[in-house]
């Protein structure tokens with residue numbers, strides 16, 4: 001199996017080969033991977049790649065799967081235009 | 094501020110029933126769903142439900158939805174506001190909900206919130222998994238059953254839980270040849286009735302087998318499956334090529350906890366519930382007072398249990414608002430008994446195990 005053909009995070013276009021290279025550099029938690037590679041920051045906000053990354057971490061570092069945390073989600077979970085937020089703020093004040 | 098009394102996020106079976114009980118208790122309810130209509134997963138389900146009469150057995154999912162909406166309107170008495178095509182995009186620490194409809198953004202400040210956002214489909218990692226033609230089972234159902242579009246002509250189904258079996262059957266009904274159903278585990282995951290229906294149509298179901306890769310230039314032109322050894326590793330030399338243009342993944346669902354995660358409520362990884370799930374007390378309240386959760390977002394299960402959990406969460410949320418409910422205790426007891434009955438069968442063993450785990454740590 002060519003790991004470059006296995007997509008792990010389709011939103012940020014990260015393959016299994018990319019992920020394992022990051023593991024080799026020392027990144028091993030979802031939060032770290034998120035900051036370095038934007039994994040989990042795409043339109044799906046990690047709902048697609050989260051479980052896949054968790055099992056990759058599990059296989060690589062042999063940690064029990066229930067102890068591997070994913071990331072803390074933050075607002076917003078969809079894209080919103082700044083103009084729309086400004087309009088709402090103007091209405092509220 | 095508390096501009097809204099009760100907000101229910103998600104108008105699937107759990108959310109609809111939570112809204113129903115809140116309305117019965119006299120509360121003002123705002124029901125939000127990002128879809129254009131109510132129903133959640135029910136909208137896609139053209140098959141007849143299993144289970145007991147009391148829980149809509151032998152009625153089709155889509156028809157259950159109509160009954161529920163009707164019941165809501167009847168009891169709403171002008172106190173129900175529905176916001177469809179509206180996404181709750183953020184849940185802030187101060188309790189505010191950020192809502193988005195088309196280009197419009199606004200915030201709500203509810204006194205209580207019932208989160209009933211359901212689950213999201215999982216996928217698996219294999220070579221070629223980004224090729225057009227690789228779908229999650231829910232997407233295939235949306236295409237076929239809601240939009241009337243054929244996803245392809247020949248399909249491989251990955252996963253033999255009830256969803257995999259039912260969607261494989263629906264593919265056959267739509268004239269799409271299902272070449273194979275593969276299952277990584279030792280046994281078929283779903284009910285025998287569904288598996289038998291497929292077998293009668295001549296669809297082979299293979300256990301201890303999974304997809305190795307999908308191939309094709311611009312879209313799926315074929316797939317390779319292989320057998321798994323006792324450790325779950327692929328056995329070299331056991332590969333078999335199938336000519337398919339569609340690979341359908343039905344490998345399970347995880348609770349859609351993103352909003353609860355934004356709010357930082359306590360969660361736990363419970364494999365039996367589908368993944369990370371919120372920690373709830375016996376009133377379906379999360380670690381954040383006034384925020385309740387029910388249905389698949391709490392524990393990936395079934396529409397029947399989601400409906401009962403929705404009612405219980407609705408009653409408790411009304412209690413939190415100090416709304417009086419006649420014969421409240423009896424009502425709660427009856428619903429809890431009904432949940433236990435629904436979960437008494439062998440197919441619910443994993444749920445009982447998950448609940449025991451939660452109980453241990455409660």
Ligand SMILES: Cc1cc2nc3c(=O)[nH]c(=O)nc-3n(C[C@H](O)[C@H](O)[C@H](O)COP(=O)(O)OP(=O)(O)OC[C@H]3O[C@@H](n4cnc5c(N)ncnc54)[C@H](O)[C@@H]3O)c2cc1C
Nearest residue numbers: 103105106107126127133134181210211388389395396397
């Ligand atoms: C193929 C298949 C067959 C099934 N067959 C059966 C069966 O025979 N019997 C049975 O009992 N169960 C069956 N089920 C299971 C059942 O459909 C689910 O368990 C049930 O729908 C869960 O209900 P719910 O209300 O928790 O979530 P859902 O029905 O998933 O509803 C969640 C709702 O929340 C909305 N939402 C999510 N996030 C947001 C947000 N941020 N903002 C606004 N809205 C949001 C979604 O749009 C959705 O409408 C089946 C499921 C599938 C997929």
Ligand code: FES
Nearest residue numbers: 009011040042049
């Ligand atoms: S798949 Fe990784 S953020 Fe969507």
